[in-house]
Amino acid sequence: MNDNHKSRRVGIIGAGAAGLSAAYDLVSQGCHVDIYESAPFLGGQASTFLINGVPIERGYHHLFTSDQSMIGLISELGLSHKLNWIDSNVGYFTKGKLWKFTSPFDLLAFRPIPLWDRVKLGLVTLMLQRRKEWKSLEQITASEWLIKNAGPNIYYAIFEPMLRGKFGRYYDQITMAWLWNKFALRTASRGKGISGKLKEQLAYPSGSFGEIFDTLAMRIADGDGNIHLSNYVKKIVIEDNRLSGLEIAPEGGSSSFHSYDQVLATVPSFVLPKILDNIPEDYLRKLTDKTYLSAVLVILELDRALTPHYWTYVGDRELPFLGIIEHTNFIPATHYHGAHIVYLTNYLEPSDPMYKMNPEELYQEYIPHLQKINPDFQESWVTNYFYHKVDAAQPIVTRGYTESIPSHRTPFKNLYLANTTQIYPEDRGTNYSVRMGRNVAQLMTEDC
Ligand SMILES: Cc1cc2nc3c(=O)[nH]c(=O)nc-3n(C[C@H](O)[C@H](O)[C@H](O)COP(=O)(O)OP(=O)(O)OC[C@H]3O[C@@H](n4cnc5c(N)ncnc54)[C@H](O)[C@@H]3O)c2cc1C
Numbered sequence: 432m433n434d435n436h437k438s439r440r441v442g443i444i445g446a447g448a449a450g451l452s453a454a455y456d457l458v459s460q461g462c463h464v465d466i467y468e469s470a471p472f473l474g475g476q477a478s479t480f481l482i483n484g485v486p487i488e489r490g491y492h493h494l495f496t497s498d499q500s501m502i503g504l505i506s507e508l509g510l511s512h513k514l515n516w517i518d519s520n521v522g523y524f525t526k527g528k529l530w531k532f533t534s535p536f537d538l539l540a541f542r543p544i545p546l547w548d549r550v551k552l553g554l555v556t557l558m559l560q561r562r563k564e565w566k567s568l569e570q571i572t573a574s575e576w577l578i579k580n581a582g583p584n585i586y587y588a589i590f591e592p593m594l595r596g597k598f599g600r601y602y603d604q605i606t607m608a609w610l611w612n613k614f615a616l617r618t619a620s621r622g623k624g625i626s627g628k629l630k631e632q633l634a635y636p637s638g639s640f641g642e643i644f645d646t647l648a649m650r651i652a653d654g655d656g657n658i659h660l661s662n663y664v665k666k667i668v669i670e671d672n673r674l675s676g677l678e679i680a681p682e683g684g685s686s687s688f689h690s691y692d693q694v695l696a697t698v699p700s701f702v703l704p705k706i707l708d709n710i711p712e713d714y715l716r717k718l719t720d721k722t723y724l725s726a727v728l729v730i731l732e733l734d735r736a737l738t739p740h741y742w743t744y745v746g747d748r749e750l751p752f753l754g755i756i757e758h759t760n761f762i763p764a765t766h767y768h769g770a771h772i773v774y775l776t777n778y779l780e781p782s783d784p785m786y787k788m789n790p791e792e793l794y795q796e797y798i799p800h801l802q803k804i805n806p807d808f809q810e811s812w813v814t815n816y817f818y819h820k821v822d823a824a825q826p827i828v829t830r831g832y833t834e835s836i837p838s839h840r841t842p843f844k845n846l847y848l849a850n851t852t853q854i855y856p857e858d859r860g861t862n863y864s865v866r867m868g869r870n871v872a873q874l875m876t877e878d879c
Pocket of ligand 1: 444445446447448449450467468469470474475476477489490491492493494662663664665697698699702706726821824849850851859860861862864
């Protein structure tokens with residue numbers, strides 16, 4: 432590394448967690464940074480909108496105690512006092528009944544599977560939580576491993592619905608390495624509560640995740656950084672196999688070329704070939720063989736609570752949604768001027784008929800099923816509803832996934848890629864995008 436990085440001009444595509452955290456570090460090193468974001472808002476998948484004038488995420492968000500990169504960044508930004516740590520409260524709706532599913536005691540009382548299987552589930556959970564090695568799990572699917580080690584009762588009653596909930600029709604192709612990581616990390620989110628029972632704590636920033644991104648944006652602007660919202664990157668321009676610059680199309684304006692020494696793209700893998708020509712075959716395959724699901728969210732504003740839980744897994748397939756996240760069982764409804772806020776969530780492919788439904792059609796599809804969750808529910812409880820679709824929300828992580836991860840250094844000199852397909856075996860999350868954004872910023876500096 433030499434002193435060139437002081438005057439380095441860096442372009443970043445995307446103002447989500449990865450792009451903003453990379454920019455924060457690069458600006459603090461003295462680089463000139465321009466971030467281009469096609470949306471009119473910051474935060475990407477973790478962006479917010481307003482309910483009763485109060486910001487809230489388009490898709491439910493929280494942090495685990497294991498999310499140390501995000502917690503560290505929040506601390507650097509002087510926002511630690513804004514993080515509220517709250518006991519998790521999980522439910523599971525299966526066989527027409529809503530079960531408590533938070534503690535080991537809830538598991539013992541979970542009658543849809545025989546007592547011996549409940550005990551076995553506890554033992555398998557413990558075994559996965561204690562396990563350190565994961566590479567040998569990579570070639571096995573979670574379904575295969577669970578049927579063999581936990582048995583079909585446990586798999587079909589609990590894990591198959593959960594895997595379907597996250598990965599849709601790809602549920603039986605997901606590598607066990609991914610599921611192992613969920614167990615290993617969730618251990619870190621648990622601690623001894625006052626009552627002595629094991630419980631998990633989750634965090635949510637007062638002011639929403641938007642407060643973190645707004646503060647990051649301010650720090651970037653305090654240095655030599657600019658964030659250009661509603662600016663779509665049309666083309667990454669390459670000359671002689673090395674980066675030359677970006678062609679930018681501002682909304683409602685005409686395109687222009689901007690030269691950069693380095694560019695970081697934080698776009699989904701399938702977007703890169705649309706804005707970059709002549710990608711070598713090997714790298715292109717790693718981009719185009721990635722499958723993502725979209726998160727489709729109907730957000731209800733109710734005049735009272737729907738469930739007693741923050742997070743309810745929906746195991747019964749006759750319900751058309753896969754999860755109920757009652758945000759106001761986490762952050763009180765008083766914070767939203769009395770509105771009770773419930774996300775009904777699905778992960779869908781664009782070919783799915785429910786993906787194609789308009790907000791009103793999807794709302795009408797969902798509403799009749801809410802009485803199954805809470806028999807007292809009346810549609811008159813709904814005072815408003817919202818709809819959001821987040822494309823490229825969930826990468827599908829199949830057997831042997833490591834081999835198919837594209838490198839952060841692309842085949843073109845000075846062009847870098849950081850997106851959620853490169854997060855593994857961890858599940859994608861703001862924490863890992865922050866970690867990745869900062870790591871790639873470091874890589875870019877080392878390459879100077
Ligand atoms: C429903 C849902 C729930 C979630 N829950 C949690 C949670 O509880 N906790 C947690 O930590 N994480 C959660 N996540 C995951 C987390 O939000 C993401 O992993 C993280 O925000 C991804 O950040 P990123 O910067 O890597 O990507 P993104 O947020 O996708 O940012 C990429 C940005 O690039 C922009 N872009 C794309 N193409 C172009 C272009 N050509 N020109 C300009 N801009 C472009 C996009 O508009 C986008 O803003 C959730 C995600 C979803 C969808």
